[in-house]
Amino acid sequence: MGPVPAQQWGDARQTAARLDAEHVRAIALTWVDNAGVVRTKTVPTARLAPAVQRGVGMSPVFDVFTADDAITASAHLGGPDGDLRLFPDLERLTVLAAQPGWAWAPVDRYDQLGTPHPACQRQFARRMVERAADAGLALRMGFETEWVVSRAPLHGRWPDGAAGGGRLDGAVGTGDPLEYPCVGPAYGMTRVVELSDYLRDVAEALALQGVEVFQLHPEYAPGQFEVSTAPSDPLRAADDLVLVRETVRAVSLRHGLRASFAPSVVAGQVGNGCHLHLSLHRGERSLHRDPDARWGLDPDAVRFLGGILEALPALLAIGCPSPASYLRLAPSMWVGAYQCWGVENREAALRLVTGAPGDPDGGHAEVKPFDAAANPYLAVGTVIAAGLHGLSAGAELPPPVTGDPGVLGVRERARRGIVRLPASLTESTDRLARSTTLAEAMGEVLHGAVIAVRRAEAAHCAEMEPADIAAATRWRY
Template identity: 85%
Template structure:
């Protein structure tokens, strides 16, 4: 969306009038920073049209905020100088079902002269979608969102208790993993989550209990990558709002309790040329069209660097271990949930079935950075003719070191410092992001790693638990 075109004034006035008729009095305008935190400026509904025409001011320093609100600096960003304008995307304005009187819209960021801000993550994602289109590819993406709910302080819960105790968090139910017990005990809560998402036109595929205590997951239908990233932001904040209305508190942190299974945010993607799925090539091995092989080969090749985008917190590496279905090894497999890249074959005969899943990513990731970086890596693989090695079956974590070496199975980075080093070496992602955005991401990752360098796992989990 171009900033403030005159013809949008009328559309914004009509949207504001519709919102006012629905008793919406304020609109949250959100962007997601490089630490993965959703930040906001809010405007009264009556000010929507001026916001669309002239934008809403904010400082560019937010691009170098860390998750604990400390401020670092890059070569291009940092300090008190400068200003940007936030322009809401009118097409994405959504009335918030769990926050009466409120609406939401994502923003694109520009400078005061109307030039796109080179650090805008949402515009980075859009540029990568456009690059894919120029290569004749249409991508669809979708996310699985995992979270843990606890009783809030007002309900007598202990959300900030010691993270190393088994009962540190007061969960509203103690049912088995994936157990119907959790659905029964929290049926009103889950119904309200489903209803709120439906009212906001979020197409939910599944909503169910997960593995860890108090953990749930919602999977949403695939969409174009930019919309998928928008919807992920909206899903998280909707779950958070519904949780609060039920006296609960939701954490999307990668590691809620150190030593327990953490929250992932798996990214699913499918590739098409026009209406033709590249996951349904007749007589092709694994059903993959050669272009799909090259694209996914590029993603797998870039996975160590992509971890600094999709696993951006020191807490991410408390979750990213072997043999917990997090995808700790740089390998791929057909329906293998231990592989970093899982090929989902889909039902036979389904012409739209089949896609790939990136397992390591978690909810600390900025979704716009995630989808943009994955597309950039895949397009590089497409242009260079990347290949996929033989698929891995079973759990690579139980293989001996020599056997993994023989098969070429490499452990992915096990710390934020290591993955950031790999990102710093990636000419592909540097070119795709541009110097300003790339430099800010590196600076934030270095600052996060340094801040927690001497922290124990329990301290890291406790410090990040309620930041996401």
């Protein structure tokens, strides 16, 4: 990206004319900050070509925004000085089905001279994809997105005659009452019947935007749903996650509902995950389908996954970046609270999915602890970096864990080498700060900014009760 040649200027002008003919009047240009919040600048459609040619101005201070819009500082970022340029990716420009008259495009960030901004998370993800390609590896990734819906109050009160659902326990005293729009059981068809129009509109909007949906279904917690999308290259997967989340948000509002992607909507209840799935390939060959290898894994896949498993304590500061994330990460809740892996084990932090025998591309792995407070570009980039380190260092996978490690005694877990992953944001941030692998991959500016944001959010919530943490972060993601 950066300053573009004349051909792209012409393409942008043609795209703007097409959008105008389709009655698209504005374009949302988005990036995701280090706190996991999707931020935006918007431009009229007529200004698309200048935006593609010269970018749109923004302050680099957004890299040290926290989720509650406070501003911290790192050694390199913070304060009023400096300026950046946002360059939209025309290849990802999408007309928004649930926001009539709007389109969307993710951006890459550069300085005024056209040099890549060292804290641009999207360019970091792209660099890691290229680094994997240099090692002869191609990755495919996809996310599961979970969210909870409630009825949306009008000007602080509920619509007259609002019916159905039950009051959301735990919201007392937050000043933000919640009410579920459905009462059906976990994974129950009743929920689909109750909200069939809403779910149909979610599916239709995503399809119109070119997002392939694998599954859309009720989840475990009250009012909770999940959408799983098709795997793609890592950068596109991260873009798709942003598009999916904002589409669900827009469809929800059009139905008088409000969507929360927060890790913990109500303290003490099952939270929202955002599991990352990945598969490894060399050319057309899947590294998860070796018929002569243990677990079906090519030796390079073993080393790559071993690197991810080894780095998980530090990766939690990326994939579980909010103090609310650690309200969700409890043992025996199918979130992967222990540093272990397993074959088809949903209590393992790293789950190997073998897939159907007849599916040549069915095998893959799942990183379970991650949630939707994570910046998806940081998530895919750091997971690739950890895997590549494992590949070069010859990492191994220990014996897989079966069953729930949370029910094993302390001595048995110690005997098997199963340790608890960080139980607080402070602990995971300390691990990230000490990770030379991730520091090298991210670079000093990005690594330092992420750590500054994590420490600021941890300090802000240090004296808060779990219910207050959940309430404070409920609508930030």
